Amino acid sequence: MNTTASFPKGPIKKIDGDAFSLNGDDIDTDRIIPARYLKCVSFNSLGEDVFADDRNEKQGEHPFDKKENQGCNILIVNANFGCGSSREHAPQALMRWGIRGIVGESFAEIFYGNCLALGIPCATASKAKVLQIQKAVVHRNNQNWTLDISRERINNEEESWDLNIEPGPKEMLLKGDWDATSQLIANEEAMKIKLSTLPYLNNF
Amino acid sequence: MSAKTLYDKVWDLHQVAKLPGGSTQLFVGLHLIHEVTSPQAFAALREKGLKVICPERTVATVDHIVPTTSQLRPFEDPLAEEMLSTLEKNCHEQGITLHGLGSGKQGIVHVIAPELGLTQPGMTIACGDSHTSTHGAFGAIAFGIGTSQVRDVLASQTLSMNKLKVRRIWVSGQLSNGVFAKDLILHIIQVLGVKGGVGYAYEFAGPAIESLSMEERMTICNMAIEGGARCGYVNPDAETFSYLHNKLHAPKGIYWERALKWWKSLASDERAIYDDEITFEASKISPTVTWGITPGQGISIEEKIPLPETLPPEERQIAEEAYKYMGFTPGSPIEGTEVEVCFIGSCTNGRISDLKEAAKIAKGKKVLERVKAFVVPGSEQVAEEAKAEGLDKIFTDAGFEWREPGCSMCLAMNSDRLIGRQISASSSNRNFKGRQGSSNGRTLLMSPAMVAAAAIKGKVTDVRKLTKGNH
Ligand code: SF4
Numbered sequence: 001m002n003t004t005a006s007f008p009k010g011p012i013k014k015i016d017g018d019a020f021s022l023n024g025d026d027i028d029t030d031r032i033i034p035a036r037y038l039k040c041v042s043f044n045s046l047g048e049d050v051f052a053d054d055r056n057e058k059q060g061e062h063p064f065d066k067k068e069n070q071g072c073n074i075l076i077v078n079a080n081f082g083c084g085s086s087r088e089h090a091p092q093a094l095m096r097w098g099i100r101g102i103v104g105e106s107f108a109e110i111f112y113g114n115c116l117a118l119g120i121p122c123a124t125a126s127k128a129k130v131l132q133i134q135k136a137v138v139h140r141n142n143q144n145w146t147l148d149i150s151r152e153r154i155n156n157e158e159e160s161w162d163l164n165i166e167p168g169p170k171e172m173l174l175k176g177d178w179d180a181t182s183q184l185i186a187n188e189e190a191m192k193i194k195l196s197t198l199p200y201l202n203n204f
Numbered sequence: 205m206s207a208k209t210l211y212d213k214v215w216d217l218h219q220v221a222k223l224p225g226g227s228t229q230l231f232v233g234l235h236l237i238h239e240v241t242s243p244q245a246f247a248a249l250r251e252k253g254l255k256v257i258c259p260e261r262t263v264a265t266v267d268h269i270v271p272t273t274s275q276l277r278p279f280e281d282p283l284a285e286e287m288l289s290t291l292e293k294n295c296h297e298q299g300i301t302l303h304g305l306g307s308g309k310q311g312i313v314h315v316i317a318p319e320l321g322l323t324q325p326g327m328t329i330a331c332g333d334s335h336t337s338t339h340g341a342f343g344a345i346a347f348g349i350g351t352s353q354v355r356d357v358l359a360s361q362t363l364s365m366n367k368l369k370v371r372r373i374w375v376s377g378q379l380s381n382g383v384f385a386k387d388l389i390l391h392i393i394q395v396l397g398v399k400g401g402v403g404y405a406y407e408f409a410g411p412a413i414e415s416l417s418m419e420e421r422m423t424i425c426n427m428a429i430e431g432g433a434r435c436g437y438v439n440p441d442a443e444t445f446s447y448l449h450n451k452l453h454a455p456k457g458i459y460w461e462r463a464l465k466w467w468k469s470l471a472s473d474e475r476a477i478y479d480d481e482i483t484f485e486a487s488k489i490s491p492t493v494t495w496g497i498t499p500g501q502g503i504s505i506e507e508k509i510p511l512p513e514t515l516p517p518e519e520r521q522i523a524e525e526a527y528k529y530m531g532f533t534p535g536s537p538i539e540g541t542e543v544e545v546c547f548i549g550s551c552t553n554g555r556i557s558d559l560k561e562a563a564k565i566a567k568g569k570k571v572l573e574r575v576k577a578f579v580v581p582g583s584e585q586v587a588e589e590a591k592a593e594g595l596d597k598i599f600t601d602a603g604f605e606w607r608e609p610g611c612s613m614c615l616a617m618n619s620d621r622l623i624g625r626q627i628s629a630s631s632s633n634r635n636f637k638g639r640q641g642s643s644n645g646r647t648l649l650m651s652p653a654m655v656a657a658a659a660i661k662g663k664v665t666d667v668r669k670l671t672k673g674n675h
């Protein structure tokens with residue numbers, strides 16, 4: 001596990017490291033982090049429990065347990081990854097395990113937004129391309145992979161694949177604006193106008 | 205691009221600013237919080253030296269972790285106790301109203317906000333819980349958010365969002381006897397798929413939807429998220445207004461008249477433009493049950509578990525996974541499948557009308573001996589109403605356990621959980637692997653009346669067969 005690596009901050013242009021693959025469509029947040037691990041008031045220990053039930057079932061053969069994947073930071077998934085509940089514990093658990101970027105065919109919307117708010121890019125590609133990347137990852141013999149946000153691509157030393165990153169999130173990642181809070185607070189005046197004009201807050 | 209729909213109107217009204225990256229800063233009219241997704245948000249606020257900017261626009265309750273047997277404090281589970289006391293402390297420090305245990309107003313967040321009249325047409329409502337879509341039943345734009353966004357709303361009363369497309373789901377005709385809102389939404393999700401709604405808000409409309417009570421509309425909107433749509437809504441109408449009338453937080457006196465006028469103006473225009481439209485015929489829908497591990501894997505009670513070759517290619521892999529996990533043989537009927545645990549409750553189907561429908565089936569009958577069956581009312585108010593009508597007695601006489609309100613075995617964060625490979629008939633909303641507290645436990649989703657029928661017979665049963673002659 002890679003929990004000691006520092007969490008994302010500032011502009012995120014590319015992610016250098018090693019990639020591994022987790023196969024399957026519709027992997028929901030209950031699987032990423034089973035509900036019983038939600039009983040916590042801090043996210044700190046979640047990295048250990050990511051995919052707890054699946055890993056337990058696979059007895060060391062789960063991608064998150066395999067020796068060659070330890071220290072990896074780029075995850076390749078299939079379609080509708082992160083569907084189900086809105087729990088941010090899911091991306092938090094992935095981040096605390098060491099994931100810094102995800103590539104997949106598609107992502108559930110809330111999960112995608114939760115990842116972005118943590119500075120974890122989710123890039124997409126066609127089904128065929130994702131399968132190619134997964135194949136390349138499984139047979140990888142070098143550990144030098146890069147998820148390049150500005151170029152929208154993933155590559156190793158030999159091959160590269162173009163990806164899609166939505167323009168809004170892309171700009172936010174590149175500029176380091178993915179942490180929305182400070183921007184939202186800056187517009188306090190405009191917010192207060194809503195507060196004093198919306199019919200249901202002002203006796204209609 | 206959609207125009208003049210309720211979604212468009214409410215969205216426009218709540219826009220605060222355009223943000224870098226192209227998303228919109230949206231004002232949040234009502235923010236609901238609970239013990240599971242809020243502690244880290246408060247901690248982050250503290251870390252940044254920020255305060256809750258509009259504490260009066262946030263309302264808290266406790267639901268996910270509360271035990272349903274004894275709610276005496278401190279809880280037996282120290283982690284649950286810590287979560288609740290953290291919420292109490294945070295609310296106290298920041299001046300947020302908390303509807304706690306024993307207040308008479310506690311319950312599942314999506315049950316209490318409507319019953320207190322907090323949920324109203326035209327609002328934007330956010331909560332760190334994906335089933336926030338429930339509140340769309342009132343013609344509000346309501347959606348689940350993550351913990352970072354909970355922090356954002358606490359700090360700024362706004363959040364960063366992208367506008368969704370709008371799909372109108374028109375349901376013509378009327379549901380037949382023994383077929384409920386739950387069956388309708390399970391059917392819709394089965395047809396459109398669990399990913400079908402990604403990027404969309406679902407507007408539910410048409411004669412069948414208009415005939416639904418508010419509680420039934422909540423069941424429909426609640427599960428919009430299971431179909432991938434982050435929010436679902438129904439245009440407000442006379443039914444909406446009569447539900448809201450005299451609710452605690454509903455406008456009163458001259459303000460009520462003014463509110464009505466405004467609310468009526470919000471409904472989608474007759475000539476509204478939708479990004480997509482689709483039609484269902486309500487009378488063709490039968491009681492619907494899930495057989496697999498996603499809420500989209502549903503079939504009518506008369507159908508057989510689908511053969512892989514009859515499924516679209518992209519659904520085969522997850523179907524294979526489901527046969528294996530559930531231990532079901534493709535081609536065998538779902539009716540007659542033995543169940544071991546029966547759960548009536550949750551924000552989908554834990555309201556008073558749900559309990560009434562289930563009680564009709566349970567009345568004068570007995571839960572099969574080997575079956576564990578229990579009823580968890582969605583809120584203290586639901587529990588009180590049920591007791592006043594004697595429903596608790598009907599259930600306990602029939603051999604159901606009658607519990608205290610909370611989320612309970614919908615997600616099994618308390619001690620209500622499946623054991624090993626147990627199989628449940630559940631009125632909740634998710635049948636994901638491990639959802640009900642055992643990593644290999646199995647869930648069949650269905651309406652509360654169907655759950656009651658399953659409890660009596662010990663197996664999946666067409667509720668219409670039990671009610672024949674009663675109509
Ligand atoms: S009842 Fe279930 S779905 Fe609803 S809020 Fe509670 S845990 Fe979530």
